[in-house]
Amino acid sequence: MTRSRGNGDRAQSAVVGVAVLLGITVVGIGVLTAAAGAVVEEGATAAATARVADGIDDALDTGTVTETETTVRLADGTLRTADRTVRVLGDSGVVWSVNAGAVVYESRGRRVSAVAGAVTSGPGGRSGGSSMSAPPSVAAADGTLYVGVPALNASGTDAVSARGAALPVTLRTAPTHERRILPADRYRVAVETTAPAAWEREFRRRGTTTVRRDFDGDGVPSVVAAFPGERTVHLVVHDLRLEMEVGA
Template identity: 90%
Template sequence: MTPDRESTDRAQSAVVGVAVLLAITVVGIGALTAAAGAVVEEGAAAAATARVADGVDDALDAGTVGETETTVRLSDGTLRTADRTVRVLNGSGVVRSVSAGAVVYESGGRRVSAVAGAVTTDPIGRSGGSSMSAPPSVAAANGTLYVGVPALNASGTDAVSARGAALPVTLRTAPTHERRVLPADRYRVAVETTAPDAWERGFRQRGATTSRRDFDGDGVPSVVAAFPGERTVHLVVHDLRLRMEVGA
């Protein structure tokens, strides 16, 4: 394979990753909206990324208030779901635990993960070097902590791999929403992630202090963000009921 072909394939893989992550992380509920349009790998063509984003935007025009269906063509790499948990804690321990899940796209030694409304990129097999291109749906203001959690609740195919040939992957969602208000207390939010550096920076930018903890002993740490003062928590869980299938 020539260097030009290799560069083109990396760009195509990156664009597919963007399309997939856009398709499952955009939440159209007021301020709890995950950012979109991330370039996930060096060499991705911005124009091609924009075209894919436009197509996905059409599929998500109704946000998460109705069923959506998006088909992307995976030309390289692996797309899979993974177990991830988001926890809300106070001084007594865990007060709310959400099985959020994650969609993970791996190609060329890089991993892109969509979990808890955020999109991160990190090198496979090496610590550090992670970045966040779409921020989490967590915000603190005026004595309130807003936490939005897209929960995949995935079914269908657990993993899809492609090497060269274009493989269509269809993503279907049929979302429902649960809103819960937790009384004023000193809260922490813990997100299980393979990109803890990026999550720590993201939480600190929102005024939190951070620590790490492996709650279930599976080797994947959670970044625990503590927000100052007592706050009322508005927790919104978006159950996407994602179904991933091979084929158009």
């Protein structure tokens, strides 16, 4: 006997959808403004990186949808932006993609990276030792897949490095938001990342199967997560229009 979905299931789906779509904005803006300060102030020992990850988690709870400006002081290491693409694939292949970009902090063999709404930290390279402290804004519920992607759309300085002396770096965001719905299909979400193991663990925890694929041949893999069954996609892109400049 097949059990029909009642009002409780639909209500749960609506709650999940609203929570994800609202949380996307918090993730995108919180990471790039409030969290960056914790990253560059702490340095890059293992213990410090753990504190950075905790600080990023806290920043996600205090994000804003308005224009923001934050000045951080870079005492050691490099803070930079990097090209990263997020794709949504259906049965016919790639149906949507965006250059989401990433903010990356590296020092003394440690790395913290914010991409596609998630934060990973750990040793540099792709040894598999990275962990995810803030998850992406992706959730499946009641025949729907909710996907949120902060896109940097960065301008100004691409990379800032400091050794010893405190160097002020100003981050500004002026976000806009675009929403769209993709029709029912069997969907996969692909995220380009230098910390694929952390993304694979997170996606598998959500009940997906994953593979790695280098879509553009640049040597940076994408983790492709397949969500079971046919679903419609509720997609939200937060264009942050990030500016990164040296100086207070």
